[in-house]
Amino acid sequence: MARRRAGVADLRGSRFLNNAVANDPDELRAALTREARALGFDCVGIAAPDSIADAAKHFRTFLETGAHGDMDWLAANAERRIDPRALWPDVRSVILLGVNYGPDRDPLAILQQQSKGAISVYAQGDDYHDSIKKHLKTLGRWLVAAAPCEIKVFVDTAPVMEKPLAQAAGLGWQGKHTNLVSREYGSWLFLGVIFTTLELPRDGAASDHCGSCRACLEICPTAAFPAAYQLDARRCISYLTIENKGPVPHEFRKAIGNRIYGCDDCLAVCPWNKFAQAGHEAKLASRAELRAPDLAELSRLDDAAFRALFAKSPVKRIGRDRFIRNVLIAIGNSGDRALARDAERLLADASPLVRGAAVWALAQLIEPEPFAALALRAFAVERAESVVAEWTAAERTGRA
Template sequence: MLNSSEPGSFRDALSRKAIARGFDCLGVADPGAIGEAANYFRAFLDSGAHGDMDWLAAHAERRTDPRVLWPAVRSIIMLGVNYGPDEDPLAILQQRTRGAISVYAQGDDYHDLIKKRLKSLARWLVASAGGDVKVFVDTAAVMEKPLAQAAGLGWQGKHTNLVSREFGSWLFLGAIFTTLDLPRDAADTDHCGSCRACLDICPTAAFPAPYKLDARRCISYLTIESKGPIPRELRGAIGNRIYGCDDCLAVCPWNKFAQAGRETKLAARENLRAPALAELARLGDSAFRALFARSPVKRIGRDRFVRNVLIAIGNSGDSVLAEEAERLLTDDSALVRGAAVWALSQLLPRDKFAARAAAAISGEPDASVREEWSCYVVRAFAGTTKP
């Protein structure tokens, strides 16, 4: 068994084992190191900026202090896996008839991959130095980003995401809680300076101030976490983003030091780099599950995904795609039908849309969809169907 009382040799061995298991960086933080981030988090919840993500507030005390989550913890090992893209994530935004899927979701689900690696490293840790362990990867009440900063892996930028001087914006994080008292790493410091690139690029103005996020306006929240219709005033700004958004990550100047990820399972699948909106709009439930097998996209379900696709279709400016929206007016899901109405309101000439609405409203069983029709009929007669 390794002697954990010899900090240098043990830490070197821990780092080697982590790298051998596919991690790209490692640091150790004190369980009480969240500090001021806890106050930011409470203010975030108090303002309601978390939207419908009630699970964030459910165990707030655990998130703000890991010792509440597990009183026995004495050290937190934070680990990162680089998933840097091999092409510009913003380029797809110019291809309006194709869907933009966030870089992290174009490959296999990172949760499964990283959790296996964490468990393997944790087993080695126990066998080598003793103690008890718990592993977490974005699935429990753990504030990974402040802990990663405390462990020296990077800092939380003005967009609230972690930024690394070595890997830019592209790190998946995992944590090993241990009862061992391990040597701490020095916390990283903020290197954003006067840069505002991440704040200024946000299409929906989701950052009311530097280091503050209103999730209710964030495209990642709207296309992934939000279960209902996307607010009308934000639909146009979503563009062709159908699952998540990388704008604030991709524009960060620190990405000049980033490198493409080395894990093939996290690499983009070719059929998810720039999928055609017309093909995605035709996905039924079984085809959706088959296309996104082992992908994080699968968890939002077919209906929410097609809702997103229809918003992108409405933003495409391609009248040919109106046929896909027309077909989905009779979909079993009211969420999909409502999004199809909006897409048509953006693509059809005003007179054609108004005529189509007159035939559809009386037969629509869902009140929210009827309201969607009525809203845009009024706009059409007023001379506009925007937004």
């Protein structure tokens, strides 16, 4: 995002508002939009805090069916999440801000390079939580100085339903893949939220423009959408590679391919993306080393090397062991027998999660006889039940 100093002098400089403007809600809104765009936000909208009652009903159904998987934090904060006033009773307006992070290349092309790892577009650069929150705070300070009020700022991690609020604020609509879609920026918007005690003019809610298109539903490798506008997170590759702390369920391993952190398929095929390209490279650019990293090199990361490679990246939050688990699933799907030696080396890893994934990867890459010899040695020394189960399953079903 655009960078500039945000000290007191900035807030009281040439863009500081006179009292007449600050006391006119429409003028204040226009000034807020100008300030937000100067800070690098691509779109701004304002919603009422009571504008997402329908979304609340859908969210409750999502939880009741267990589609949130192990994300217990969603259920724990459900009531605060479905109504901004439950989170902060004093909120009078909700300001939604979007940053276009549309990629400058086809994010699905890497899926054909099976010895490389596919990292979701949003995670190829610095953590957007940090960069966007910094600018939200700057904008919030400007607003407090311009028209005395109280504010709270949020980026994704708080119990706030950003996407329904963004639709209510006119930034876009929740598409059939349940992500926000914008007519200007496609499916590539990071969202930030400011709660304020100010009464600001509201924007009209965005209408749905998905029409009869089902591209996002049909491309999903794991059939994570039981119906349009419904997601079963337990089947979603983003959930399986990021939120899931244990072994990846066998039924999804082949479908994951070489996706080692997240999945862009349903976003990337959205027809509205044709409008999303301009301006990305100047804001949240990806790092070259994370666009198409070698699986072999990634498999050799110890904890220190993992932390160094993914410094400032959201990938770091899942930890080295879960990440190497993902890399091993990709190695097993690569069809590259040269990678078998990397998987075999990780049979001795300290983490049972890693060792179990290494068993599966080897079962996909080497012949039954050498695999059986490895299994025989493993059964004599392996004590982790989860890893023994992987060896047993692989021997029982062959290349499971």
